[in-house]
Amino acid sequence: KAGVTQTPRYLIKTRGQQVTLSCSPISGHRSVSWYQQTPGQGLQFLFEYFSETQRNKGNFPGRFSGRQFSNSRSEMNVSTLELGDSALYLCASSLEAGGDYEQYFGPGTRLTVT
Amino acid sequence: QKEVEQNSGPLSVPEGAIASLNCTYSDRGSQSFFWYRQYSGKSPELIMFIYSNGDKEDGRFTAQLNKASQYVSLLIRDSQPSDSATYLCAVNIWGNQFYFGTGTSLTVIP
Numbered sequence: 543k544a545g546v547t548q549t550p551r552y553l554i555k556t557r558g559q560q561v562t563l564s565c566s567p568i569s570g571h572r573s574v575s576w577y578q579q580t581p582g583q584g585l586q587f588l589f590e591y592f593s594e595t596q597r598n599k600g601n602f603p604g605r606f607s608g609r610q611f612s613n614s615r616s617e618m619n620v621s622t623l624e625l626g627d628s629a630l631y632l633c634a635s636s637l638e639a640g641g642d643y644e645q646y647f648g649p650g651t652r653l654t655v656t
Numbered sequence: 657q658k659e660v661e662q663n664s665g666p667l668s669v670p671e672g673a674i675a676s677l678n679c680t681y682s683d684r685g686s687q688s689f690f691w692y693r694q695y696s697g698k699s700p701e702l703i704m705f706i707y708s709n710g711d712k713e714d715g716r717f718t719a720q721l722n723k724a725s726q727y728v729s730l731l732i733r734d735s736q737p738s739d740s741a742t743y744l745c746a747v748n749i750w751g752n753q754f755y756f757g758t759g760t761s762l763t764v765i766p
Contacts, residue, residue, distance in 0.1 A: 585756040
């Protein structure tokens with residue numbers, strides 16, 4: 543079974559631009575979570591989607607948004623990029639059936655804002 | 657107070673020794689607990705999860721959970737140089753919202 547995939551793998555953007563990242567979960571997984579990882583802050587939870595609905599949200603500004611499609615694929619959007627948004631963005635999926643909450647991560651998208 | 661705390665290390669152990677990684681969490685309602693391994697430049701890889709008090713063994717790895725003490729640990733037996741990585745502790749408090757510790761860097765010395 544294929545793992546979680548994320549595109550693109552690397553991205554360089556300029557301050558003020560916007561960016562869209564994509565995540566395809568493991569087949570059959572309905573929950574998709576997004577995380578930001580930086581050397582100083584570690585892994586920080588952005589939001590989680592389940593059946594096309596945002597179910598949980600972390601403490602990030604409204605510039606960070608996401609959505610999930612009917613096939614469970616998810617996108618994350620960051621508008622008005624700031625230098626501090628440079629990070630590794632990770633997507634994780636989980637089956638969530640019968641209390642099965644194990645999350646599996648994709649390879650990540652490395653975003654650099656200049 | 658952070659939800660999940662780990663000793664950042666670095667932790668160094670000789671090859672063949674037991675590496676012990678520790679994690680404490682603040683929310684008594686936490687339901688499930690996970691250990692991830694992350695190599696430099698790579699994404700986290702799930703290596704163990706535990707839902708009930710006690711020990712859970714998988715190969716060279718043993719996860720230990722003590723809900724009364726709000727403490728979860730990971731033991732790596734017969735440590736190998738390939739085990740050198742950062743180990744992240746994660747806690748699922750409710751639903752599918754996870755909190756991660758900042759990780760413990762482990763170096764296994766040949």
